[in-house]
Amino acid sequence: MTESSGEQQVEDVQVVAMLVRRCIAGDSVAWEEIVQTYNRRIYNICYRFAGSADDAQDLTQEVFIKMYRTLSSYDHTKGAFVTWVTTITRNLLVDHFRKTKQDRMTDSIDSTASDHEDAQPLSEQIPDQSAPPDTHVRQREVSETVHQALGKLSPELREAVILRDLHDFDYREIATVLKVPEGTVKSRINRGRAELARLLQRTYRQVM
Amino acid sequence: MPDLTRNGMQCNEFDSLLSDAIDGILSGATLDRFQAHARTCNTCGALLAEAEAGRGWLKGLTEVEPPAGLVANILASTTGVDTQRLWTPAHAPQPRVSWWEQVQASYLEPFWAVVRQPRFAMSFGMAFFAISVSLAALGVKPDIAWAYITHPVNFRHTYYNTQARVVRYVDNMRPFLEVQAALHSIKRTAPAEPGPDKQKERKNDTTQQPEQKQDRNYSQAGNQLILAGDPLGPSVNDLPVVSVTTYRRFV
DSSP, rough: OOOHHHHHHHHHHHHHHHHHHHHHHTTTTHHHHHHHHHHHHHHHHHHHHHHHHHHHHHHHHHHHHHHHGGGGGTTTTTHHHHHHHHHHHHHHHHHHHHHHHHHHTOOEEEEEEBSSSTBBBBBHSSSSSSOOOOOOHHHHHHHHHHHHHHHSSSHHHHHHHHIITEEEEOOOHHHHEEEEHHHHHHHHHHHHHHHHHHHHHHHHHHHO | OOOOOEETTHHHHHHHHHHHHHOOOOOHHHHHHHHHHHOOHHHHHHHHHHHHHHHHHHHTOOOOOTTTTHHHHHHHHHHHOOOGGGOOOTSSOOOOHHHHHHHIIIIIIIHHHHHHHHHHHHHHHHHHHHHHHHHHHHOOOOOHHHHHOOOOOHHHHHHHHHHHHHHHHHHHHHHHHHHHHHHHHHHHHHHOOOOOHHHHHHHHHOSSOHHHHHHHHHHHHHHOOOOOTEEEEEGGSSSSOEEEOOOOOOO
């Protein structure tokens, strides 16, 4: 999470609690503020987990709809608002994963990334490293490769590394969101990182 | 992971400290033992290298930009508020929309979208046909109706014209009505005599029965409702006796 002082965190908690109270009272401006604040974070979690921008957009909307309906159940004494929001997001992502499990079971690192028959497998999408035409383009392609490799991780490992390495949650918060002990969280993060590295090494070795 | 002890540290302990080591919060003797174990244990050393590499890959991922209309869609799907303004940046000049375009967007477009659906098209077609036929039967002509709708002063003209026509009609009929009233007053003063037509009818009547009385009796007998459980109804003795003849069929 962001490293801020204790006072700042207390202030944030109070501000968020006030926003939530205003939302429950029917203040649409407060709700808009919450949406503006958290849509980016939730969209990124959904995008990294689901893998596609369309799915991420739909899932983000579902998360906010669920938030809007269950906002009165949030208790600021039990935890931070962002943890509560992330828990909702994670639960919806798990539901989404279960719905699309069959499709993912048939995927592999060398499977086609799209539905088109002429689409190249992931390993063939890596361009020649010897002479990159443009650093920016190259960076984008690497990011896309890592993103696709992330999608090949098991959901347990994926959600753990996404929350830790992409959204800087601490282990305790991840344990709260995933409802597992902190030791399990650490183990999943380590295994997830190692598995991702192995996938990418294998991919690049094929190219080289 | 094999549970081996190397340099005073087991692989399980190494695994539990791996996250802290990567996060850089290990120090002192624990860090020394951790590093020594990583150097001597191939499995744990490889795991440390892979975990660090994986973390490096993940840290290289940047945040993606949400779609432009995401916030507007969320607000529309939660609060139901139309937030078109959120689709464009706040500093961008807002296009000026006329009142007619607002009405069109708010009322006409949704209505037209419903009307265009095939399941409603036939219903609207039938309704239009029925209204057209009804108006044609009533003698309402579209061009005249349109003239009334566009110029409401026509209603006043029609009212005065109709009033003048009624007054003229009454004035024209006044002599005839006066003559008719005079004839009626003369008839009332003359003595009442039976008409010759009545007597002629009686002469042709050969039955010598009071027709009206007979009709009344038949009608009473035929129309009276007889209820089985009605104590006020006719008793069994009052009912007419009917002789029933059974014709058997010999085959």
